[in-house]
Structure formats: C-alpha cells, structure tokens
Amino acid sequence: MRFLGIVALLLGLSLGARADSLNMVVLPVDGRGETERQEALQQGLKQMLVRLSGKQQVVDQPVTEQALAQLDRWVTRYDYNGDTLLARYDTHGLMDFMAVEGAPVWGFPRPQVLIWLVEQGAGRGDMVAGDHELREQLVSEAQRRGLSLVVPEWDSQDRNAVTVADVRGRFDNQLLSASDRYSHELVVAAVLYEGSPTKVSWRVLQGNKTLDQGREESASVEQAVKTLVDAVTDQLAQRYAVASSASQQLTLxxxxxxQTLADWYQLQGFLSGLSGMRAVSLVQTSDQVVTFGLDFGASDSQLRSLLELSRQLRPCPDDVVAGPQWRYCWRP
Structure with missing residues (x-):
C-alpha cells in the first residue's frame, strides 16, 4: 500500500527532465536584415517539421503552411554567429500542434542509433569514425534529420573487436559484440562504394533481427552520406512516428x-515518453506486478514496435492465464 501511495503521488509529477537536444537549427544567412532573418526562420521551421515528423513530405502538407502562418509562435530564441543564424523552436508546442492537425509525430525519447559505416575505396576500406573526413558530415546530416546517432570511437578496443571486413561481410556476431560498449538501441551497418554512381548499402539491426535494409545510389560520396541518413531516418520514422487518431480504448x-520504486519510475517515464502516447494511468499494483492503462493514439503494431525500444521491457506471455492485457516482464 505504501508503494501504491508513493506511485500515485509521483504520477502527478512532470517528466520534463528529458532534455530536448533537437530544438536548434543552424541556418546560413546573407545578412542580418528583417527579410533575411524571416526567410531563414521559415526555412528553419520547415526543417523542424521534417525533424519532428520524421518525414520529408511533411513540407508539402497543409500543416506546414499553417505552422508558417504562426512563425513567431514557434521561435523561442535566435542568435547570430558570423554568417549563420542559430534558431531555437518550441518542439513540444510544435508536436502538439502537429498531432492536432493529424500530421505524424516522432516524439522523444528517440532510439540511439550506433552506426558502423565503411567507406570502401580502392583499398581494404575505412571506418567513417574517429578523424575520418566524412565523420563531421555524417554527424551534421544526422542532426539535420533528428537522428540520435552514435559514432564509434574506432580506437584500439574497437579495432580488436571488429574489422571493416566484418561489416562488409555481415558478420553480425562480431559487430554486435563490439557494439556492447556503446549506449544504443539500434545498430546500423552500412558500406559506401565510391563510383559512378556511388552506392551505399545499409541495414538496421535490433539485436540479431534485421528491421530494415536498403541500397541507394548517389552522384557523389558526400551525397551518398546524406542519402544514407535520409533513408535510415525515413525507415525509422515509418516504424516509430505516430499520426494520432481518436480512440476511446485503453491498452492494458x-x-x-x-521490484522497486526506481524500476517503476523508469518504466512509467519510458511509457509516457513514447510517440503517440496520450496518457499513462496506473490501474493496479500487487507484489511485483504493475498494470498500466495506455491511451495510445495509433495501432497496436506501432505500440509493440515502440515497446521494443526498451532493453528492460520484454514480452513474457502466460499461456495458462488468458486475458485482454499485454504481459511483459521488466528486466533491470
């Protein structure tokens, strides 16, 4: 009973401690006049809408025109740095606005994506990590799309655990073992082949399971990096971005x-932060079992995919006792 009382109290607390690191856009400007600033802020807002929806096509939808008509509502701060404008936007306000307008929303927290990208040149190939010349562009493109990217150090520990040939040859046991030192939910294994055209093949791994894969063509190596980030982000957004719909049903x-209050708080915070999650309510608690009512605005399959992002939360079906609720186990 004491546990339940503390839980009920904490349910009213804000989970605003989650840091929003995706609310800033860096924009080139030709000057510091009103016209140049407004044009830059409009472009920044479009970039934010792509970032928050996960879909590049959102700029062609009515929600973009409606948001641009209220530009001052979304800009929270801007500063100049040389010939660039650093603009910050109200991400949570924008996501609420997009959800009301029926646009897809890819909320927070987002999965951390560890990328092992090999540039296959004339030799054995190089890992795009450490001081590789493409690393900065890779990080920049990920920031543009709001992809939470983790680039390996490619130090002696990495080199002893995995080789570029392992990435190219799809030896996933070595790759996943080398990935254990980094905090991540998903792994991208990709190989860039320079040529005419330049090609890049990629896979998104969740453990030993391949979630998505593809092969893209581009006119240059630099364009291939952008194409890779766009392709991976598009596929992840297809899986995790949610366009809410009206529903009166709760998923139990x-x-x-x-086992502990800390376990509960971490679990409740994870559930509340999922894209499309309108409300998380405590239904029942007993011993080491907690039942939540989830007001989720999209399909069951999307909710299942989002739940898979937690390393601690895994299905544990009971074949003996049937019931309407989903059964999962918490593994700290």
Missing part, C-alpha cells in the same frame, strides 16, 4: 518483476 499493459 501488465508488467511483472517491477
């Missing part, structure tokens, strides 16, 4: 092995 999620 029963989670076993929630």
């Amino acid at each position: 999620l029963e989670v076993e092995q929630v």
Whole structure:
C-alpha cells in the first residue's frame, strides 16, 4: 500500500527532465536584415517539421503552411554567429500542434542509433569514425534529420573487436559484440562504394533481427552520406512516428518483476515518453506486478514496435492465464 501511495503521488509529477537536444537549427544567412532573418526562420521551421515528423513530405502538407502562418509562435530564441543564424523552436508546442492537425509525430525519447559505416575505396576500406573526413558530415546530416546517432570511437578496443571486413561481410556476431560498449538501441551497418554512381548499402539491426535494409545510389560520396541518413531516418520514422487518431480504448499493459520504486519510475517515464502516447494511468499494483492503462493514439503494431525500444521491457506471455492485457516482464 505504501508503494501504491508513493506511485500515485509521483504520477502527478512532470517528466520534463528529458532534455530536448533537437530544438536548434543552424541556418546560413546573407545578412542580418528583417527579410533575411524571416526567410531563414521559415526555412528553419520547415526543417523542424521534417525533424519532428520524421518525414520529408511533411513540407508539402497543409500543416506546414499553417505552422508558417504562426512563425513567431514557434521561435523561442535566435542568435547570430558570423554568417549563420542559430534558431531555437518550441518542439513540444510544435508536436502538439502537429498531432492536432493529424500530421505524424516522432516524439522523444528517440532510439540511439550506433552506426558502423565503411567507406570502401580502392583499398581494404575505412571506418567513417574517429578523424575520418566524412565523420563531421555524417554527424551534421544526422542532426539535420533528428537522428540520435552514435559514432564509434574506432580506437584500439574497437579495432580488436571488429574489422571493416566484418561489416562488409555481415558478420553480425562480431559487430554486435563490439557494439556492447556503446549506449544504443539500434545498430546500423552500412558500406559506401565510391563510383559512378556511388552506392551505399545499409541495414538496421535490433539485436540479431534485421528491421530494415536498403541500397541507394548517389552522384557523389558526400551525397551518398546524406542519402544514407535520409533513408535510415525515413525507415525509422515509418516504424516509430505516430499520426494520432481518436480512440476511446485503453491498452492494458501488465508488467511483472517491477521490484522497486526506481524500476517503476523508469518504466512509467519510458511509457509516457513514447510517440503517440496520450496518457499513462496506473490501474493496479500487487507484489511485483504493475498494470498500466495506455491511451495510445495509433495501432497496436506501432505500440509493440515502440515497446521494443526498451532493453528492460520484454514480452513474457502466460499461456495458462488468458486475458485482454499485454504481459511483459521488466528486466533491470
């Protein structure tokens, strides 16, 4: 009962401690006049809408025109740095606005994506990491799209654990083992082949499971990096971005092995932060089992995909006891 009382109290607390690192856009400007600033801020808002929806096509939808008509509502701050304008936007306000307008929203927290990208030149190939000349562009493109990218150090520890041939040859056991030192939810394995055209093949891995894969063509190496980031982000947004729909149904999620208050708080914070999650309510708690009512604005399959992003939350079906709720186990 004491546990339930503390939980009920904490349910009213804000989970605003999650840092929003995706609210800034860096924009080139030709001058510091009103016209130049407004044009830059409009371009920045379009970039924010792409970033928050995960879909490049959002700029052609009515929600973009409606948001641009209220530009001052979304800009929270801007500063100049030489010939660039650093603009910050109200990401949470924009996401609420997009959801009301029926646009897809890819909220926070987003999965951390560890990328092993090999540039296959004339030799054995080089890892785009460390001081590789393409690393800065790779990071910049990921920031543009709002992809939470983790680039390996490619130090002696990495080199002893995995080789560029392992990435190219799809030896995933070595790749996943080398990935363990980095905080991540997903792994991207990609190989860039310079030529005419330049090609890049990629896979998104969740453990031993391949979630998505593709092969893209570009006119140059630099364009191929942009194309790779766009392709991966598009596929992840297809899986995780949610366009909410009206529904009066709650999904009952029963989670076993929630042993401490810290476990509960981490679990409740994860659920509340999922894209499309309108409300998370505590239904019941007993021993080490907690049942939540989830007001989720999209399909069950999308909710399942989002739940898979947690390393601690895994299905644990009980074949003996049937019931309407989903059964998961918490594994700290």
